Amino acid sequence: xxxxxxxxxxxxxxxxxxxxxxxxxxxxxxxxxxxxxxxxxxxxxxxxxxxxxxxxxxxxxxxxxxxxxxxxxxxxxxxxxxxxxxxxxxxxxxxxxxxxxxxxxxxxxxxxxxxxxxxxxxxxxxxxxxxxxxxxxxxxxxxxxxxxxxxxxxxxxxxxxxxxxxxxxxxxxxxxxxxxxxxxxxxxxxxxxxxxxxxxxxxxxxxxxxxxxxxxxxx
Numbered sequence: 001x002x003x004x005x006x007x008x009x010x011x012x013x014x015x016x017x018x019x020x021x022x023x024x025x026x027x028x029x030x031x032x033x034x035x036x037x038x039x040x041x042x043x044x045x046x047x048x049x050x051x052x053x054x055x056x057x058x059x060x061x062x063x064x065x066x067x068x069x070x071x072x073x074x075x076x077x078x079x080x081x082x083x084x085x086x087x088x089x090x091x092x093x094x095x096x097x098x099x100x101x102x103x104x105x106x107x108x109x110x111x112x113x114x115x116x117x118x119x120x121x122x123x124x125x126x127x128x129x130x131x132x133x134x135x136x137x138x139x140x141x142x143x144x145x146x147x148x149x150x151x152x153x154x155x156x157x158x159x160x161x162x163x164x165x166x167x168x169x170x171x172x173x174x175x176x177x178x179x180x181x182x183x184x185x186x187x188x189x190x191x192x193x194x195x196x197x198x199x200x201x202x203x204x205x206x207x208x209x210x211x212x213x214x215x216x217x218x219x
Contacts, residue, residue, distance in 0.1 A: 003036035003096050010039035013053040017060075021072035037093045044100045045078050045087055056080055063173055075117070075173050090170055092122040092211075099203070099211055115218035119170025120198075121163040125208045128158040137162055137180050145186075159210035161185040164195050167214035192217040 011019075018038050025031035039053075046053040061067035062074030069079075078085040084105065092099045099122040134143055142161060149157055164185040169175050171193075185195075198211035205211070 001040055001098050001100070003033050003040065003093065003098050006036035006039040006043070006098075008035075008039075010043060010053060011035055013042060013056075014038055015058045015069055017070050017072040018058055033093055033096070037091055037098050040098050041076060041089065041091045041100060042078070045085065045089060045102065048087065048102055049080065049085060051080060056085060057082075059084070061173070063177075075170070088116065088118055090118050090120040090167075092120050092166070092170075094122040094127070094209070095124045097122060097205060097209070099198075101213055103215075117171045117173065117216050117218060119167040119172070119214040119216075120212065121166035121170065122205075122209060122211050123159045123163040123166070125155045125159045125210070128162055129155060133158060135181075137165070139181055139184055142185065156210065159208075160197060160212070163210040163212040164197070164214070167212040168193070168195060168216075171214040171216040 014022075014035070022031055022035050022038075025034055042053045042056055042058075046056055056078040057069050057080075059067060059069060059077040059079045060071040060074040061077060062071055065071055065074065076089045076091060078087065078089075086105045088103045088105050090101045099120050101118055101120040103116065103118055128137070134146065137158075138146065138161065146154060146157065162180075165180045165183045168183060168185075169178055169180070172178075194215045196213045198213055200209045200211050203211065
């Protein structure tokens with residue numbers, strides 16, 4: 001969705017920690033996009049659950065800080081009337097657009113797995129065009145793959161690789177605490193992890209975007 005389509009009236013439903021974080025963002029555009037992303041995610045979750053956005057309480061989780069309504073960062077989640085809302089969620093923002101994904105937290109129990117997490121990432125090719133990108137973002141094997149590509153495919157490939165890495169790191173709950181240059185974006189996983197390139201045309205995104213979804217089964 002376009003971040004501009006997130007109604008500003010939704011800000012009244014945000015929790016104190018979210019509003020406090022927004023207040024600390026000094027750049028007007030960055031603050032506006034942060035608020036729009038949080039409004040969009042809450043409305044997205046509420047729509048799936050069939051409730052009003054104001055009935056949800058943010059319940060973010062961070063491997064360093066724990067879980068609770070006082071957190072303003074980490075893996076997104078909500079509580080509904082004091083109980084877990086039963087959704088696993090992910091949000092990515094890029095250049096005025098938001099990509100959102102959700103799954104049912106109970107699906108893991110029904111399939112006999114211990115748990116499942118997801119991560120999505122949206123990346124514009126303009127964000128991967130700085131000279132140091134290959135050194136800070138790609139593994140040695142990925143740099144070798146890049147050399148073999150024709151020049152016109154190099155930038156879209158970089159954007160796709162970065163989107164896949166970010167989606168994986170979000171799904172694992174680490175974010176950029178892990179060096180992205182140590183994460184293989186295109187390697188097949190032996191632990192049940194799935195990474196999918198999303199069809200940006202079908203999603204209605206403008207040209208230049210890459211998007212990925214990662215699904216991780218937790219042990």
